[in-house]
Amino acid sequence: MVSQRSLEVLRVIVQDYVASREPVGSKSIVERHAFGVSAATIRNDMAMLEDEDLITAPHTSSGRVPTDKGYRVFVDQLADLRPLTTAQRQAIETFLGRSVDLDDVLARTVRLLSQLTNQVAIVQYPTLSKSRVRHIELVPLASTRLMSVVITDGGRVEQRIVELPTEIDEVFLGELRAKINASLGGLALTDAVTTLSTLAQQFSPVRENVVGAIVAALSEQIAANRADRLVMAGTANLVRTEEDFSGSIFPVLEAIEEQVTLLRLFGEMHVDQSGIRASIGRENADVALAEASVLTSGYTTSGGSLARLGVLGPTRMDYSNNMAAVRAVARYLTRLLGEE
Amino acid sequence: MVSQRSLEVLRVIVQDYVASREPVGSKSIVERHAFGVSAATIRNDMAMLEDEDLITAPHTSSGRVPTDKGYRVFVDQLADLRPLTTAQRQAIETFLGRSVDLDDVLARTVRLLSQLTNQVAIVQYPTLSKSRVRHIELVPLASTRLMSVVITDGGRVEQRIVELPTEIDEVFLGELRAKINASLGGLALTDAVTTLSTLAQQFSPVRENVVGAIVAALSEQIAANRADRLVMAGTANLVRTEEDFSGSIFPVLEAIEEQVTLLRLFGEMHVDQSGIRASIGRENADVALAEASVLTSGYTTSGGSLARLGVLGPTRMDYSNNMAAVRAVARYLTRLLGEE
DNA sequence: AATTGGCAGTCAAATACCCGGAGTGCCAGT
DNA sequence: ACTGGCACTCCGGGTATTTGACTGCCAATT
Numbered sequence: 001m002v003s004q005r006s007l008e009v010l011r012v013i014v015q016d017y018v019a020s021r022e023p024v025g026s027k028s029i030v031e032r033h034a035f036g037v038s039a040a041t042i043r044n045d046m047a048m049l050e051d052e053d054l055i056t057a058p059h060t061s062s063g064r065v066p067t068d069k070g071y072r073v074f075v076d077q078l079a080d081l082r083p084l085t086t087a088q089r090q091a092i093e094t095f096l097g098r099s100v101d102l103d104d105v106l107a108r109t110v111r112l113l114s115q116l117t118n119q120v121a122i123v124q125y126p127t128l129s130k131s132r133v134r135h136i137e138l139v140p141l142a143s144t145r146l147m148s149v150v151i152t153d154g155g156r157v158e159q160r161i162v163e164l165p166t167e168i169d170e171v172f173l174g175e176l177r178a179k180i181n182a183s184l185g186g187l188a189l190t191d192a193v194t195t196l197s198t199l200a201q202q203f204s205p206v207r208e209n210v211v212g213a214i215v216a217a218l219s220e221q222i223a224a225n226r227a228d229r230l231v232m233a234g235t236a237n238l239v240r241t242e243e244d245f246s247g248s249i250f251p252v253l254e255a256i257e258e259q260v261t262l263l264r265l266f267g268e269m270h271v272d273q274s275g276i277r278a279s280i281g282r283e284n285a286d287v288a289l290a291e292a293s294v295l296t297s298g299y300t301t302s303g304g305s306l307a308r309l310g311v312l313g314p315t316r317m318d319y320s321n322n323m324a325a326v327r328a329v330a331r332y333l334t335r336l337l338g339e340e
Numbered sequence: 341m342v343s344q345r346s347l348e349v350l351r352v353i354v355q356d357y358v359a360s361r362e363p364v365g366s367k368s369i370v371e372r373h374a375f376g377v378s379a380a381t382i383r384n385d386m387a388m389l390e391d392e393d394l395i396t397a398p399h400t401s402s403g404r405v406p407t408d409k410g411y412r413v414f415v416d417q418l419a420d421l422r423p424l425t426t427a428q429r430q431a432i433e434t435f436l437g438r439s440v441d442l443d444d445v446l447a448r449t450v451r452l453l454s455q456l457t458n459q460v461a462i463v464q465y466p467t468l469s470k471s472r473v474r475h476i477e478l479v480p481l482a483s484t485r486l487m488s489v490v491i492t493d494g495g496r497v498e499q500r501i502v503e504l505p506t507e508i509d510e511v512f513l514g515e516l517r518a519k520i521n522a523s524l525g526g527l528a529l530t531d532a533v534t535t536l537s538t539l540a541q542q543f544s545p546v547r548e549n550v551v552g553a554i555v556a557a558l559s560e561q562i563a564a565n566r567a568d569r570l571v572m573a574g575t576a577n578l579v580r581t582e583e584d585f586s587g588s589i590f591p592v593l594e595a596i597e598e599q600v601t602l603l604r605l606f607g608e609m610h611v612d613q614s615g616i617r618a619s620i621g622r623e624n625a626d627v628a629l630a631e632a633s634v635l636t637s638g639y640t641t642s643g644g645s646l647a648r649l650g651v652l653g654p655t656r657m658d659y660s661n662n663m664a665a666v667r668a669v670a671r672y673l674t675r676l677l678g679e680e
Numbered sequence: 681a682a683t684t685g686g687c688a689g690t691c692a693a694a695t696a697c698c699c700g701g702a703g704t705g706c707c708a709g710t
Numbered sequence: 711a712c713t714g715g716c717a718c719t720c721c722g723g724g725t726a727t728t729t730g731a732c733t734g735c736c737a738a739t740t
Contacts, residue, residue: 043734235593365703
């Protein structure tokens with residue numbers, strides 16, 4: 001049973017605590033906000049909020065601090081995604097506007113996001129699964145070694161070095177390249193792999209070994225989507241907010257560098273209607289992130305592939321601002337990578 | 341005027357201080373090391389070392405700590421690059437052995453180096469300047485947009501999206517591609533740029549615009565060496581060694597993320613005969629790194645291109661071990677990327 | 681039933697203080 | 711050149727004390 005005013009109290013507790021890092025007491029609330037009631041009344045409300053486990057007192061007789069659950073209610077019901085300032089919008093434009101290849105775009109994006117939020121920013125590479133083969137190139141490096149390059153929609157380039165069992169001559173390589181491109185060009189990546197597997201048999205047994213090696217490499221290369229790659233920036237911000245973590249931030253940083261943790265987190269987060277998701281404190285599967293929150297949103301590329309981006313910081317963060325920033329950057333990125 | 345024994349004393353001061361993080365006193369020296377003289381004698385030596393500004397006392401009557409200059413003497417004259425343990429060697433083998441493309445190799449390398457040293461590790465992408473053009477590919481994306489891919493020795497792939505002023509047809513594109521490859525293949529990158537500039541004029545005026553755009557993009561692409569790209573890992577280690585920095589490590593991390601600082605540092609460091617260089621404390625141009633040391637070595641690729649790699653940590657670091665690790669990894673990387 | 685003022689109780693953080701120990705510098709003696 | 715001895719210094723840790731900011735509760739009020 002939480003009254004309407006109690007929720008209002010929760011809101012100001014979250015806001016004030018985020019702003020000051022100090023437990024907020026009943027007196028300071030009535031001073032700073034026009035509630036029109038006395039401190040004792042606020043205290044009663046606070047007692048209710050504490051019963052609901054939305055706030056807690058670090059020690060007897062001190063102000064209150066939001067719990068994970070309190071932040072959750074704030075994010076779900078109370079936070080207004082305050083729109084970015086025009087200065088911030090402009091920063092996005094000028095920062096991302098002039099970039100060329102995908103690596104560049106993502107590198108800039110992650111820096112931008114970390115600057116907008118003052119948190120650690122993370123951007124996941126788009127999956128390839130839904131895009132199509134644009135071109136395949138085979139470049140001889142030595143008599144028994146070549147480099148295969150797969151170029152796909154959306155400007156992704158995947159390269160690999162292939163060791164061959166026997167020597168190969170330029171002429172045959174040219175044939176092979178032509179044939180592969182003819183049969184794979186425009187195919188979706190998943191289809192391309194199946195088509196490839198039938199291709200090896202169309203050549204004379206003498207060639208079979210060498211073609212087999214190349215085909216195997218290409219299949220692997222096409223199948224291996226780089227969705228498991230992350231770029232991040234702004235780890236210095238984590239140090240800045242060190243006091244918001246009870247222990248050392250070492251395990252936190254470690255978990256971040258161990259990208260596996262984040263990838264799983266991203267995988268588990270489904271985008272909801274507002275397009276943005278939060279995982280708060282203990283909600284995170286990894287204990288190292290028990291005092292951290294992760295805000296993510298999805299973005300899409302022209303190839304139709306979906307990936308995520310977001311920020312990570314202490315649970316005591318400015319959710320309103322950060323959620324707005326994540327959403328804005330995700331939208332801008334979708335527009336940038338989607339236009340074709 | 342520093343006696344031989346004084347230097348020995350300096351050595352053990354560095355070693356003990358690095359091991360314990362506590363200022364080391366004359367008494368503990370004679371206890372832990374068999375100098376065959378009394379504590380008072382050691383004190384005399386320490387007074388000399390202090391005169392030479394090789395050690396300093398944090399406050400009156402406390403043990404001594406090496407100065408930057410002291411570390412410098414240690415690194416230059418006293419450190420024995422203790423060879424890696426077989427376990428460490430094996431780690432290098434298994435970690436780097438099975439990697440495919442350049443991105444992968446460098447990503448693994450930097451992780452490995454950070455694990456071997458427990459410091460922040462940094463690897464610079466090889467410059468392209470000395471390598472040669474292997475192949476150039478032009479792939480149409482839309483009627484007025486194409487992707488150009490430059491493949492060079494050593495397996496580097498550089499991609500870019502080119503906007504064309506007018507439409508271009510496949511046939512002509514094929515011609516152009518053939519012509520470009522014929523004239524550039526095998527050329528050193530620097531020569532390739534000059535050759536390219538003459539190429540545009542060989543086409544009919546009608547084509548000039550579109551060819552000009554492509555040539556301009558390619559030139560830019562060839563000239564832009566990616567030496568300005570760094571990968572790094574192990575920033576969590578910096579947090580672990582936080583106590584070794586008097587202030588916050590925030591500016592340190594910031595300087596690291598601001599890759600410009602490191603790139604300049606790398607650029608200024610010339611490899612000496614032993615193949616490894618150290619920049620200690622205040623020797624670093626950037627004040628943010630005044631309490632940090634950077635150890636670097638160069639590595640080369642088959643294309644003959646040179647780049648650097650190294651570690652960064654507090655001045656109070658295990659130089660012997662870290663220098664050995666940097667050297668070993670650099671050598672292994674040279675072998676891995678150099679074999680052809 | 682909701683609100684208020686008042687009051688006693690509680691705890692953290694800040695301050696002051698003291699003391700032990702490690703280490704130095706110096707000097708006179710070997 | 712080295713050593714033992716001695717006076718001196720200062721840091722760090724421990725304890726005690728004070729201060730201040732809260733809360734929780736209750737009786738009174740609207």
